[in-house]
Amino acid sequence: MRIMINVAIVAAVSLASSLNDVNASPVDTYEFKDEVTKIRFQALSKELRCPKCQNQNLADSNSPIAADLRRELYELLQQGKADSEIVDFMVNRYGEFVLYRPKVSELTYVLWFGPAILVLLGLVIVVLIVRRKPAKKEELALTSEQQDKLKQLLKDK
Structure with missing residues (x-):
C-alpha cells in the first residue's frame, strides 16, 4: 500500500512539474524604437514556427533555437x-517548415487542396x-402444386 502511495505522489509531482514547463513562456526583454516595430515583432514571432518544436511558434517556444531566432528577428x-x-x-535558412501557412506551390498543392478534394x-x-x-x-410465383x-x-411444423 505504501508503494502505491509513493508511486502516486511521484506521478503527481512529475505531472505538476511538466505542466509548469508547458505553461511557461520565454521571457525576452527587447526595447523597440516604436510601438509599430514591437507589434511587428510579436506578429512575426507568432507566425514563424520553431524549427525544433514542431507545433510551437517562436513566441511560445522555450528552445534555444527559438531564442536565437527571436534575437535574429529583433535584429x-x-x-x-x-x-x-x-x-x-527565415525560409531560405530553415525551409518552408518555419511557416505556419506555407505558400501555395507545386510542393504544397496536396497540403492546401488535399483535404478539400477528399471531402x-x-x-x-x-x-x-x-x-x-x-x-x-x-416476386416468386408459385404453381398451385408448389x-x-x-x-x-407449414402444417407439419
Whole structure:
C-alpha cells in the first residue's frame, strides 16, 4: 500500500512539474524604437514556427533555437527590414517548415487542396450510394402444386 502511495505522489509531482514547463513562456526583454516595430515583432514571432518544436511558434517556444531566432528577428527589425524580407530570410535558412501557412506551390498543392478534394470525393460517394435505387425484388410465383406442398410443410411444423 505504501508503494502505491509513493508511486502516486511521484506521478503527481512529475505531472505538476511538466505542466509548469508547458505553461511557461520565454521571457525576452527587447526595447523597440516604436510601438509599430514591437507589434511587428510579436506578429512575426507568432507566425514563424520553431524549427525544433514542431507545433510551437517562436513566441511560445522555450528552445534555444527559438531564442536565437527571436534575437535574429529583433535584429532584422532593428535594421529596418520589411516583413517579407524577414520571412524570406527565415525560409531560405530553415525551409518552408518555419511557416505556419506555407505558400501555395507545386510542393504544397496536396497540403492546401488535399483535404478539400477528399471531402468532395466523400460527398460524391455518399450521393452515389444514396441515389442508387435498391434492386427490385422479384416476386416468386408459385404453381398451385408448389403452394399445396408449402402449406403441407407449414402444417407439419
